[in-house]
Each structure stands twice: as structure tokens, then as C-alpha cells.
Amino acid sequence: MDAPFALEMRDISKRYPGGTLANADVSLDVAAAGVHAIVGENGAGKSTLMKILYGIEQPDSGAILLDGTPVQISSPARAIALGIGMVFQHFSLVPSLSVAENVVLGAEPRRGLVLDLPAALRSVGELAERFGLPVDPAATVGTIPVGQQQRVEILKALYRNAQILILDEPTAVLTPQEVAELFTAIRGLVARGRTVLFIAHKLPEVLAISDAITVMRGGRVVGNLRTADATAEELTRLMVGRDVSLQVARTSHAVGPVVCAIEGVSANNSAQLPAVNDVSFVVRSGEILGIAAVEGNGQSELLEVLSGLRQPTAGRITLGAEDVTGWSVRHLRQAGVASIPEDRLARGLAAEATIAENMVAERIDRPPLVNRGILDWSAIRRAATELVNAYGVRTSSVQVPVDTLSGGNMQKVVIARELSSQPKLLLAAQPTRGIDIGATEFVWQSLIQARNRGAAIILTSADLTELLALADRIIVLSKGRLVAAFPDPANLTPEDLGTYMLGAREQPAAERAMAS
Amino acid sequence: MTELLTTIISATFFFAVIRTTVPLLLAALGGLLAELSGALNVALEGMMLSAALTAVIVSASYPWWIGLLAGVLAGMALGAVMALFHLRFGADVVLVGFAINLMAAGGTVFILAQATGGDRGTSLALPSKSIPRLSLSWLGAIPGVGGTLEAALSGHSYLTWATVILVAGIWFMLYQTATGLRLRAVGEYAPAAAAAGISPDQMRALGLILSGALAALGGVQLAMFNYIGFTRDMTAGRGFIALGAVLLGARRPGGVAIAALLFGAFEALAIVLPALYTSIPGELIHSIPFVVTLVALVIYARRAQLLTRRRVAGVEGAT
Numbered sequence: 001m002d003a004p005f006a007l008e009m010r011d012i013s014k015r016y017p018g019g020t021l022a023n024a025d026v027s028l029d030v031a032a033a034g035v036h037a038i039v040g041e042n043g044a045g046k047s048t049l050m051k052i053l054y055g056i057e058q059p060d061s062g063a064i065l066l067d068g069t070p071v072q073i074s075s076p077a078r079a080i081a082l083g084i085g086m087v088f089q090h091f092s093l094v095p096s097l098s099v100a101e102n103v104v105l106g107a108e109p110r111r112g113l114v115l116d117l118p119a120a121l122r123s124v125g126e127l128a129e130r131f132g133l134p135v136d137p138a139a140t141v142g143t144i145p146v147g148q149q150q151r152v153e154i155l156k157a158l159y160r161n162a163q164i165l166i167l168d169e170p171t172a173v174l175t176p177q178e179v180a181e182l183f184t185a186i187r188g189l190v191a192r193g194r195t196v197l198f199i200a201h202k203l204p205e206v207l208a209i210s211d212a213i214t215v216m217r218g219g220r221v222v223g224n225l226r227t228a229d230a231t232a233e234e235l236t237r238l239m240v241g242r243d244v245s246l247q248v249a250r251t252s253h254a255v256g257p258v259v260c261a262i263e264g265v266s267a268n269n270s271a272q273l274p275a276v277n278d279v280s281f282v283v284r285s286g287e288i289l290g291i292a293a294v295e296g297n298g299q300s301e302l303l304e305v306l307s308g309l310r311q312p313t314a315g316r317i318t319l320g321a322e323d324v325t326g327w328s329v330r331h332l333r334q335a336g337v338a339s340i341p342e343d344r345l346a347r348g349l350a351a352e353a354t355i356a357e358n359m360v361a362e363r364i365d366r367p368p369l370v371n372r373g374i375l376d377w378s379a380i381r382r383a384a385t386e387l388v389n390a391y392g393v394r395t396s397s398v399q400v401p402v403d404t405l406s407g408g409n410m411q412k413v414v415i416a417r418e419l420s421s422q423p424k425l426l427l428a429a430q431p432t433r434g435i436d437i438g439a440t441e442f443v444w445q446s447l448i449q450a451r452n453r454g455a456a457i458i459l460t461s462a463d464l465t466e467l468l469a470l471a472d473r474i475i476v477l478s479k480g481r482l483v484a485a486f487p488d489p490a491n492l493t494p495e496d497l498g499t500y501m502l503g504a505r506e507q508p509a510a511e512r513a514m515a516s
Numbered sequence: 517m518t519e520l521l522t523t524i525i526s527a528t529f530f531f532a533v534i535r536t537t538v539p540l541l542l543a544a545l546g547g548l549l550a551e552l553s554g555a556l557n558v559a560l561e562g563m564m565l566s567a568a569l570t571a572v573i574v575s576a577s578y579p580w581w582i583g584l585l586a587g588v589l590a591g592m593a594l595g596a597v598m599a600l601f602h603l604r605f606g607a608d609v610v611l612v613g614f615a616i617n618l619m620a621a622g623g624t625v626f627i628l629a630q631a632t633g634g635d636r637g638t639s640l641a642l643p644s645k646s647i648p649r650l651s652l653s654w655l656g657a658i659p660g661v662g663g664t665l666e667a668a669l670s671g672h673s674y675l676t677w678a679t680v681i682l683v684a685g686i687w688f689m690l691y692q693t694a695t696g697l698r699l700r701a702v703g704e705y706a707p708a709a710a711a712a713g714i715s716p717d718q719m720r721a722l723g724l725i726l727s728g729a730l731a732a733l734g735g736v737q738l739a740m741f742n743y744i745g746f747t748r749d750m751t752a753g754r755g756f757i758a759l760g761a762v763l764l765g766a767r768r769p770g771g772v773a774i775a776a777l778l779f780g781a782f783e784a785l786a787i788v789l790p791a792l793y794t795s796i797p798g799e800l801i802h803s804i805p806f807v808v809t810l811v812a813l814v815i816y817a818r819r820a821q822l823l824t825r826r827r828v829a830g831v832e833g834a835t
Contacts, residue, residue: 077713092711094701105701106712108694115694156712 004068006032006195007053007164012062014048022048023059024219030164030197030212032067033190037198037206037227040216041239041436042407046199049216050166053197054086055079066164085157086166089173091149095142100124102141103155127155132188147178154185158194165189166197171205175294176464176498183209201239201437203232204465215239240438255472256285259456260306260425265315266480267298267305275301277480278315281516283425288447288457290471290489292464292497298480299460300342303427306458307339308332319425333362338423340414342430342460344407348414351403355395356384358402359417391416392442408439415446426450426457432466444470464494475516478503485515523788527667532787534668535742537780538676539564539734543758544776545686546591546730548769551762552690553723554703554716558613559598560731561755562620567591567732568739569624572644572746573631580645584675584736591732592725594620599721617755625748639746647673647741673741675733682730687769699723731755753806760809764816775812782808 007030014023023045030036040046051057053064055073063070066082073079079086093102100120109119124137133151135144141152150170157165167186171179186196186209200206206213206227213230215223215238223238237243261282269275276298283289293299304310306317308329317325319335327335341347349358360369360380369380384398393412395405402413411431418426428447432440447470451457461467467474468489476484476497484500484507486492499505523529543560550557567587575583594616602609625636632641652670656662690696699719701709706716734754739746757779764778765771783805790798 076711080713088711090707092705092708094705094708096704097697097701101697101701102708105697105709106714108697110694114692115697 004065005029006067007197008065008068009049009053010063010065012049012052012059012064014052014057014059021219023052026062026216026219026221028214028221029224030195032195033193034211035186035190035196035198035209037200037210037213038216039200039203039206039213039235039239041201041438042434043218043436044216044239045219046216047168048219050086050168050197050199053079054084054166080160080162083161083163084166085154085160085162085164087150087153087157087168087170089169091153093141093149093152095140097141098137099135099139099141099144099152099155100137102152103127103137103159105156107160124155124159127158131155131158131185131192133185145178146173147175147181150174150178150182151185154189158189162194164195164197166199168199169201170198171200171202172462173295175501176494177502179205202463202465203235206235207232217241236437240436255287256454258282259285259320260458261316261318262306263316263318265302265305265312265317267301267310267312269301274313275480276305276312276477279477279480279482280315280513281475281482281485283456283458285424285454285456286451287472288451288459288470290467290474291458291460291477292467292474292501293460293477294501295462297477297501299477300429301480302477303339303342303429303458303460306332306425307337307341307427333421336421336424337427338418338421338425339427340411340418340429340431342433344410344414345403349402349410352401354399355388355393355402355405355413356381356398358413359384359387359398359420362417362421387416387420391446406435406439408435408442411435411439411443415443419446419450422453423450423455426455428457428459430461431459433462440466464497467497468492468494473515476500478506482512482516483507485512487515519792520789523792524785527664529784529788530668531671532784533777533781534672534676536783536787537777538673538679539738539742540754540758540761540780540783541683541773541776542679542734542737543731543755544761544765544772545682545769546727546734547759547762548765548767548772549686549699549730550720550723550727551767552703553699553720554706555598555602555609555720555724556613556759557595557598557724557727557731558610558759559594559616559620559755560727560734560758561751561753562613562617563591563594563728563731564735564738564751564755565620565624565749566594567735568750569628569639569746571736572639572642572739573627575645575740576642580647580740583645583740584647584733587736587739588729588732591728591730591735593728595725595728596721598728599724602724603717603720621749624746628746628748637748642745644745645740646744647675647737650674650677673737675737675741679733679737683769683773690769695722731758734758757805757809760813764812778812779805779809 009026009028012023012026015021026045026049038046048057052059053073055075055078064073071082073082103124104120109116121137128135128137133155135148135151141149154165170182174182189196198210207230210227213225213227213235214221215235217239263280265276265279266274267276279302291299301310305312308327311326316323324332324335345351360383364370364375369376369383381398388395388398391412393409393416395409402410431443447457459467459470471489474486474489474492475482478501483503543564547557547560567590570590571583571587574586598612598616601607601612628639629636632639635641649671653666655670656666658665690700698709698714702714702716702719710716735751738750743750761772761775761779765775786801786804789801
């Protein structure tokens with residue numbers, strides 16, 4: 001054996017107190033000064049493995065070697081001391097403090113008793129410049145964009161002299177342009193001798209940035225590949241354990257009459273600031289209309305208006321022939337609107353209620369589930385069991401609380417309930433956020449089937465590849481305004497959409513109006 | 517009306533305002549530290565009360581400064597108890613705080629009766645001492661304003677002047693030292709501090725114990741200077757008004773000092789008004805500080821809403 005690996009993990013096993021075997025004999029060899037990707041579905045054990053490496057969890061057995069030397073990583077502080085840094089998916093930043101204060105927090109430069117802020121500003125500025133991570137050290141963290149916040153996280157690790165940097169799903173929160181900038185920064189880190197561990201489940205990104213890939217499934221390593229030899233299909237098969245088709249056949253299908261027309265709708269966000277600004281479009285029976293927008297550009301508020309959760313400040317919404325502007329959630333549901341909300345646990349489900357209760361929540365105000373005001377529990381259980389079987393929710397019983405299910409299975413419960421009402425208009429907000437490829441495939445197929453049955457579907461997603469794969473038409477919102485509309489997304493790329501999403505470009509009004 | 521004005525615009529009234537402000541301000545500074553560390557301290561009231569009694573009993577047999585130290589230790593002990601139950605045993609910090617308030621309200625009366633041999637109302641039987649006054653009679657020699665300055669500033673307790681230094685010291689600690697940065701980071705977003713290797717529990721325990729010490733100083737000033745001796749329930753809601761001052765002062769030492777001064781001024785007003793307006797029921801006048809607190813907090817909440825809106829608008833404009 002020649003030069004030792006920067007990091008070796010040998011036969012790591014970890015069983016959680018609940019009995020879940022999160023890691024089983026996992027071994028990992030990471031070469032120095034490269035990008036090593038670890039891919040796998042949710043629950044494959046990637047996070048546990050990284051928590052062990054960062055000292056948050058202790059393995060039951062196995063060894064960790066840095067540059068060939070065995071080490072014990074008993075805590076994050078120890079990991080930092082050994083030169084391991086981690087950037088979590090949820091940033092660990094204090095919003096009201098400056099960039100420099102956030103970076104030096106816990107390892108502050110001092111002059112006697114006094115915190116040496118000028119020194120902090122200086123060294124953070126130098127660090128940012130040296131590693132090509134441009135950010136203003138004096139800016140308040142809460143006011144800078146997410147992409148820059150991520151740079152602050154990386155700077156925090158570098159400030160503590162991290163040689164190995166773990167990035168946990170770093171692209172999940174970024175726009176395509178920000179992803180490109182991040183990749184440039186990662187290449188810069190590697191060029192300066194740092195080793196990057198890249199945890200991900202978006203395969204195109206993994207293939208673009210990594211040198212080597214480890215695939216995990218069910219707590220085990222199921223493949224080690226060199227990126228040059230890997231393909232997305234092969235990786236997907238390894239991750240899921242079977243062939244998965246995330247290719248949606250663009251079958252020709254009949255687009256019907258207009259189901260819902262939105263005319264000049266404006267709405268405020270929860271802080272009473274304008275969030276949706278004079279938006280007009282229609283959606284027809286048998287089509288999926290995709291809304292592309294960077295998070296926080298009015299798409300959430302727009303869907304809330306359409307589902308009746310938020311009152312518009314201007315404009316008109318018609319459903320079929322009826323003016324439904326300002327209708328309540330319940331009336332809209334009765335009129336045929338169904339909704340897969342963005343936040344499953346807060347709005348899609350009652351987390352502590354049972355699967356059965358969640359499944360029937362929308363129709364327990366009428367027979368056959370209710371009999372002279374009394375719930376008919378056996379009918380409810382029957383109805384719920386039918387849906388659980390039809391939608392393949394993996395559970396032992398419909399009587400267990402819904403929050404004991406995995407994310408993918410929870411989403412199946414939401415989708416089963418919403419689609420069982422045979423909606424005319426389905427609002428799907430981020431329907432595959434945080435669920436694994438197997439469940440994503442199922443969600444996609446469910447949406448396609450609903451569309452083919454004649455439902456009109458409005459889909460928002462932070463994942464542009466999802467929009468491009470599913471949507472029959474795409475509109476783009478930027479700062480609450482409709483800035484572009486594409487009647488045929490077949491030839492669009494994420495980058496095309498990105499320039500409009502960031503507000504850098506705008507279609508002429510006539511073109512937008514025709515396509516929307 | 518002229519009578520009222522001449523009363524208020526006088527060195528004597530100014531002296532009274534400082535006198536009423538200091539216990540409030542000390543407690544509010546305590547509330548500030550706990551609040552910034554992320555643990556709301558609703559037990560300021562109970563801490564003040566316990567420290568007041570401790571100081572009175574101890575100073576009956578020892579010098580005044582030992583009484584003061586004993587009071588501070590009592591406050592710190594209660595802060596440590598809060599930290600223990602909240603941080604170690606996971607109890608809700610507000611519930612623990614109220615438990616301490618209830619315990620202090622009953623416990624002080626019980627111990628008072630033990631110490632005085634049966635008096636459940638006051639400590640008149642105990643020869644407790646007071647904090648010495650700092651005489652600034654040389655101010656009187658200044659031509660012109662000398663007399664006024666002397667009347668307003670001379671004769672406050674050592675602790676009053678220490679309080680002025682404490683405001684500056686706490687500002688320095690919060691904004692110019694690593695400990696302050698860590699305390700604020702823990703209070704605002706503990707996971708970030710934890711990820712940087714700082715123990716949130718440690719910082720909160722520090723916040724609560726320092727909070728206890730400062731609230732205790734407020735109680736000691738009350739029982740060893742503003743009044744000499746302990747009276748049952750002598751804090752009379754000052755711990756809660758102090759909490760109001762923390763919020764109204766926008767959670768910054770200077771702001772907290774100004775807010776405490778405002779509340780102190782109304783408390784002083786409530787003392788002088790009954791003599792001027794005998795027709796108004798005294799109870800109504802004594803409720804003024806509480807009404808002012810309430811009104812101030814409502815105004816503050818409205819302003820905070822507007823600020824958030826503006827800030828959100830600013831961020832959205834920037835992206």
C-alpha cells in the first residue's frame with residue numbers, strides 16, 4: 001500500500017437504541033485532496049456515518065484512521081481539533097451576528113480580556129479571499145442570501161483549520177447559479193489540498209463534482225465507484241436496489257377545458273408585505289402547470305391563496321364557471337380543490353393522529369363515515385385500509401400515529417387522501433421534498449395518473465429537474481411577479497429557468513400572456 | 517398643576533427618581549443577562565425578596581457589606597437552583613421561575629417570623645444595617661448649580677454609584693468580550709453555539725446565576741437603603757416591572773437603563789402625588805407604574821412588529 005488515505009473508516013457499525021441498524025460494517029477510503037461523494041436514499045445510513053465521523057455519535061465497533069493513524073473522535077470539539085469540519089444542511093449560524101463574529105464564535109481572537117473584532121474581520125476577510133468564498137465579513141448574517149450563508153459555514157470550518165470538510169446535502173437550498181459557485185469553491189478547496197466529503201442524493205451534481213463515489217443502502221456500502229466510470233442509471237440502481245424509472249414518458253394526452261383561471265391576483269405574506277403581485281394564468285384539465293421560483297418568491301403564498309388558506313388582496317379566481325375568490329378552504333374542497341401542502345407535518349397531517357384518522361379527515365363530515373353525527377369507526381378503518389393498500393403505504397396497521405412513518409410513507413398518506421376525492425384541481429407544493437427516490441417515483445406516477453384522469457395540477461418544486469420532467473407548461477415567478485412562461489418545457493434547461501428565477505431576465509409581456 | 521410641576525422639576529424629585537430606579541435597574545440588568553442567554557427569568561421578584569431578607573438578617577449581626585454579600589449569594593443560589601431544574605432536569609424555565617416566586621413569598625414570611633420571634637410583617641425587631649451614603653457635599657461649592665447638584669446627587673448609597681458602573685460593565689461584557697458574544701449567540705440560536713463547541717447549558721447557567729446576583733443587589737438596595745429593614749412582600753412587583761424594562765429597553769444595557777429610569781420616575785410620581793391630590797384614591801395613584809409598564813409594553817410590541825416588517829422588506833429588497 002502506497003500513500004495512506006486522508007481518511008479511512010474500517011468496519012463501522014452502529015445500532016440505535018430503538019434497534020435500527022444504521023451502519024453495518026461500513027468501510028470507506030477517502031483519498032486526499034479530492035471530492036468523495038456518498039450517495040444513498042434517506043435512511044441509507046449516510047448521516048449516521050457522518051455523525052460518527054464528526055463525533056456526534058459513537059460507533060458500536062470499527063475504527064477511524066486519519067492519514068493512517070487510528071483516532072478516537074469522542075465529540076465535535078475533538079473532530080474539529082483533528083481537522084474535520086462539517087457543514088450541516090440546516091445552517092448553524094446566529095442571524096443577528098456579523099459574518100466575522102459567526103466564523104470566530106467559540107475560537108475568538110482576544111487582546112487580553114477583550115474580544116478583538118478588528119482582528120476577526122481581518123482574518124475572516126483574508127480567509128474568504130484565499131479560498132475564493134467571497135462574502136463581506138462585516139455583513140449581518142441574517143441579511144445575506146442563503147448561498148453566502150453557506151460560504152460562512154464553510155469559512156467556519158476553514159477558520160478552525162479543517163483538512164477534511166463534510167458537506168451534508170449542500171445543494172438542497174441553492175439555486176442553479178449558486179450551485180455552480182459552490183462547485184467552483186469546492187474545486188478551489190481541493191486545489192489547496194483540502195479533502196471534501198460530499199453527501200448528496202441528486203445524482204447529476206454528484207457526477208459533476210466528485211472524483212469517487214460510495215453508494216450506501218440499508219446501512220451498508222453497496223458500491224464504490226470512480227466517478228469517471230459511473231452513470232446515473234447505475235448509481236440509482238445501486239441506491240434503490242432495483243431499476244427505477246424517473247423518466248416520465250411524455251405520452252400525448254388530451255388537454256381539456258380551463259379548470260381554473262387566476263386573473264390579476266395579488267396577496268401579502270404573513271408579515272403583511274406584498275408577496276404575489278398581479279399574477280394571471282390558467283390551468284386546464286389534463287395538464288400539469290409547473291411554477292418555478294426561488295424559495296420565498298411568492299409561490300407558497302400563491303398556492304395558499306388557491307387553497308383558501310390566504311385571502312388575496314386583489315384579483316379574481318374562477319373554478320369552472322364559478323367565481324371562487326375568497327372562498328374558505330372547506331368550500332373550495334367541496335368544489336373540487338385538493339392540496340398537497342409544502343409542509344407535510346404542519347399542514348398535511350395531524351402528526352400524532354392515526355393513519356386512519358388522517359386518511360379520512362377530509363370526509364368525516366358526511367356519510368358513510370359518519371352516521372347521525374356519530375363516527376362509524378369500522379367504516380373509517382375499512383376506508384383507510386383500502387387507501388393504505390392502494391397507495392402502498394408501508395405500515396403494520398392503520399391505527400398507528402402517522403408520525404411513526406418515514407417521510408415517504410407520510411407523503412403517500414397525504415397523496416392518498418387528496419387524490420381519493422378525485423379533485424378537479426390539485427395543488428402540489430414541493431411534493432417530493434425530503435423523500436427518497438423510491439417514494440419520489442411513486443409520487444410522480446400518482447401525479448401523472450391524476451393528470452391523465454383529467455385533473456388540472458399546479459406543481460411547485462425547488463427541484464428544477466422535477467418540474468422539467470413533469471410539467472406540461474412552466475411559469476416562472478420572481479419577487480411575486482410572473483416573469484416568464486414556457487408552453488413547451490421539453491427543450492428547457494435548469495439554467496434557462498434560473499436566469500428568469502433570479503430576475504436577471506424577463507419575457508416581453510405579450511409572450512408571457514400568450515403562454516400563461 | 518403648578519404645584520405638580522414645581523414638585524417634579526426639583527432636585528428632591530430627581531433624588532427620589534434615582535432612589536426608586538436603582539432597585540428596578542439592578543433587577544432589570546439581571547433579567548437582561550438571563551434573557552440574552554435564552555432563559556427568561558421570571559423569578560427576579562422572588563430573588564429580590566429572598567436577598568432582601570437575607571441581607572437584613574445577616575446585617576443584624578455583621579457589618580453591612582457582609583449582609584450585602586450574603587444577599588447576593590442568596591440570589592445566586594436561587595439562580596443556580598433555576599439552572600439546575602431547567603437545564604439539568606428539563607423543567608420549563610417559566611414554571612421554575614414561578615415556583616421560586618411562590619417559595620420566596622411564603623418562605624420569607626416564615627423565616628422572618630423565625631428571626632424576629634414571631635413578627636410576620638416587618639423586621640423592626642432586628643437591628644439591621646444600611647448601606648452607607650456617599651456624601652458629595654463638595655458639589656455644593658460649585659457656584660450657581662452647586663446647591664441643586666448636591667441635593668440631587670449627594671447622599672445616594674455606594675450601591676447606587678456601583679449600579680452606574682455595572683451598566684457600563686455589563687455593556688462591555690456583552691459586546692466587547694468573548695463571553696458576551698457566546699452568551700448572546702446561545703440565546704439567539706443555541707445550535708450554532710453548540711456547533712462551535714460552546715455549551716449552551718453552561719452559558720445559560722452563567723446567565724441565570726449572574727441574573728440572580730444582580731436581582732439580589734436590587735433587593736439589597738431596597739432593604740438596606742430605600743427602606744431600612746424587611747417588610748413582607750416589600751418588592752411589590754418590582755421584579756416584574758424590571759422584566760418589562762428588559763423588553764422595553766430593546767434588550768440592550770443602555771436601553772434597559774433608560775426604561776428603568778422611566779418606570780422609576782413614575783414610581784416616584786406615585787409617591788409624591790397622593791400628598792398633592794388628596795381627592796384621588798391612593799390605590800389608583802399607586803397603580804400608575806403598572807399601567808405605564810403595560811402601556812409601554814404594548815407600544816413596544818407594536819414598534820417591534822413594524823421593525824420586523826421593515827427588516828423583512830429590507831432583506832427582500834436586497835436579494
